[in-house]
Amino acid sequence: MSLIHLKGMTWDHVRGLDCLVQSNDLLIEKCGISVTWDARSLLAFGDQHISEFYNDYDLMIIDHPHVPDAVHADAVIPFEDLATPSQLEILSETSVGQSHHSYLYQEKHWALAIDTAAQVSAFRPDKADRSPVYWHEVFELAKKKQLLWAHKPVDAFSTFATLMAQKGRPLEGNAHFINQEMALEVLEFMVELAGLVPEFCATSNPIDIAEVLSGSDDFAYGVCMYGYSNYSRDGFRKKTLIYDDLPSFDGRATGSQLGGAGVAISSKSKNPKAAAEAAILLSMPEIQATTYGLGGGQPGNLVAWKDNVLNNASHNFFRNTLRTLENAWVRPRVLGWPDVQYQSSLVIHKCLVEKKVSKKDVEEIASIYQRYVKE
Numbered sequence: 001m002s003l004i005h006l007k008g009m010t011w012d013h014v015r016g017l018d019c020l021v022q023s024n025d026l027l028i029e030k031c032g033i034s035v036t037w038d039a040r041s042l043l044a045f046g047d048q049h050i051s052e053f054y055n056d057y058d059l060m061i062i063d064h065p066h067v068p069d070a071v072h073a074d075a076v077i078p079f080e081d082l083a084t085p086s087q088l089e090i091l092s093e094t095s096v097g098q099s100h101h102s103y104l105y106q107e108k109h110w111a112l113a114i115d116t117a118a119q120v121s122a123f124r125p126d127k128a129d130r131s132p133v134y135w136h137e138v139f140e141l142a143k144k145k146q147l148l149w150a151h152k153p154v155d156a157f158s159t160f161a162t163l164m165a166q167k168g169r170p171l172e173g174n175a176h177f178i179n180q181e182m183a184l185e186v187l188e189f190m191v192e193l194a195g196l197v198p199e200f201c202a203t204s205n206p207i208d209i210a211e212v213l214s215g216s217d218d219f220a221y222g223v224c225m226y227g228y229s230n231y232s233r234d235g236f237r238k239k240t241l242i243y244d245d246l247p248s249f250d251g252r253a254t255g256s257q258l259g260g261a262g263v264a265i266s267s268k269s270k271n272p273k274a275a276a277e278a279a280i281l282l283s284m285p286e287i288q289a290t291t292y293g294l295g296g297g298q299p300g301n302l303v304a305w306k307d308n309v310l311n312n313a314s315h316n317f318f319r320n321t322l323r324t325l326e327n328a329w330v331r332p333r334v335l336g337w338p339d340v341q342y343q344s345s346l347v348i349h350k351c352l353v354e355k356k357v358s359k360k361d362v363e364e365i366a367s368i369y370q371r372y373v374k375e
Helices: 014-022 024-031 042-047 064-072 085-093 135-143 153-166 180-194 199-203 206-215 272-283 285-294 308-313 317-326 337-354 359-372
Strands: 004-011 033-040 059-062 112-115 119-123 147-149 221-226 242-244 261-266
Touching: 004 014, 004 042, 004 272, 014 024, 014 033, 014 285, 024 033, 024 272, 024 285, 033 272, 042 153, 042 337, 059 064, 059 272, 064 337, 085 272, 112 272, 119 153, 119 206, 119 317, 135 147, 135 180, 147 206, 153 180, 153 221, 153 337, 180 337, 180 359, 199 337, 206 221, 242 317, 261 272, 272 285, 285 308, 308 317, 337 359
Parallel strands: 004 033, 004 059, 147 221
Antiparallel strands: 059 261, 112 261, 119 221, 119 242
């Protein structure tokens, strides 16, 4: 049987690219399919519309808020058309938290959870014994100049969404969008924290913060960072980080904004059947818990998250953060959400940089939903 060649688009990081490349030999062995992967930046992964590149690929690694836009652009094929019910059931049952169903839209799954993440914490084990459990501890550490918090625009939005969920007023996928009274309280909370951390945090993402924590001795903690298990692996950087649950008001680590990535099939694929076969296998434990996880990936499969080998290789990154992942909040899947998220993030970031917030800022965020969501 001749080898089937497919082309895929992912994002440019060890967690997004290397793990797929290192899984390719096993993919060939298991199903006779080889995938050549291109990679776009992390910023493009979060902001670029799938309709801009789907023509050139069979498989695409995407973020779940982009699903409605991709569906309405006829850019993706639902897995219900190409996978068996039993395959989808297995993936549903072995998904981390709501990862599998985060790609559910119009009662169909448009991607499979190949990668899972949420906002968590990290600390240097040579400088601290644990991460802060409660938010009041976060402020105490920030006042001591020991703590970092990534809040460039997209990450500022993520923290805003996380805090709104923790306060019992999660963002909604309808005209209500935000509870304005709670949004003002949350933004004031964020402005206070922004005034206590270094100014470079305002232009940093979680990778930047992980680089500072692992490369220098100036700080000991990071909060509201999307987890990157790579930094918990010996030898990846000068110093190893330990990741742990997200801080919360009640100590239960609830409400973290779910991230991660799914593998989708382009509607322009010349071999969608083979693309689906490859995507399903890449999402199953036999790859997720072996070449994918050991190759620097952050699996979406629960079997991999509980795997002893992966946890031993990452100072228990997966076990330490699983509670946060299982209690995470999922962003609404509505048409236009990426634009809502981006435009809201600019307003939130402005407040953090200027160190002030008003009811007018909250009203502006509330109006964004009406402007950009297409019913």
